[in-house]
Amino acid sequence: MFKSTDKLxxxxxxxxxxxxTIVTLSTLEVGTPGDMRSGFFPLIVGVLLVAVGLAVLAKAGLSQLQDTQPAFALRPLLIVTGAVVVSGxxxxxxxLIVAIPVLVILFSTAMxxxxxxxxxxxxxxxxxxxxxxxxxxxxxxIPLLNL
Structure with a gap:
């Protein structure tokens, strides 16, 4: 059995x-490395995403599932979502000086x-x-400190 989350x-x-990659090639002008156009960077990102996806698929295909997958953890999901809302x-x-430390500390409680x-x-x-x-x-x- 393969790791289904890795495959997905x-x-x-x-x-x-x-x-x-397809949208970039069909709608934007790519150019060359010496004369980059608006589609050059999205094309590179698209190709790299395909490479990463294929690498993850290959790893999922080669590795066997050693232990059972843990149940879906709702608590960390709620903590991270709440931390983002609270910090916003x-x-x-x-x-900023209050929001970022609170965000990091709240994130850490999910671990x-x-x-x-x-x-x-x-x-x-x-x-x-x-x-x-x-x-x-x-x-x-961005406001730095509003107390």
Whole structure:
């Protein structure tokens, strides 16, 4: 018996990559590596998605299912969904400096085991990176701290 989730993932990646490649070739001008046009990047992404999908399919076909698949875990799904919603609201009301650490900490509660120093370090790093990318780099007007 093969891992059905791996097969489905591989099929999804390959199908989406094939769709992207076909749409890109039929609607956009691709150009050459020296003279890239608007379809060059989507074509590369589509081809890479097909390659990833085929690799996942090959791995699923070669590996045997050793243990049973765990039951669908609803708790982590709800925690991650709730964390995204809460951090979106906090971003607008409390600011980036509050929203990103709360997001990381809430995400960590979805894991069965967590290392709190690692979670806090990740929260700090993600906050700093988010500030540097979105505020400094992209000049987005995101509230930093609204308390």
């Amino acid at each position: 993932s591989g099929l999804f990646f390959a199908a989406f990559g094939l769709f992207t 609201v906090l971003l607008l009301t409390a600011g 069965p085991r967590r290392n709190w120093p690692e979670v806090l370090l990740t929260a700090i790093a993600m906050t700093v990176l988010s500030y540097l990318i979105f505020v400094v780099g992209l000049h987005l007007r």
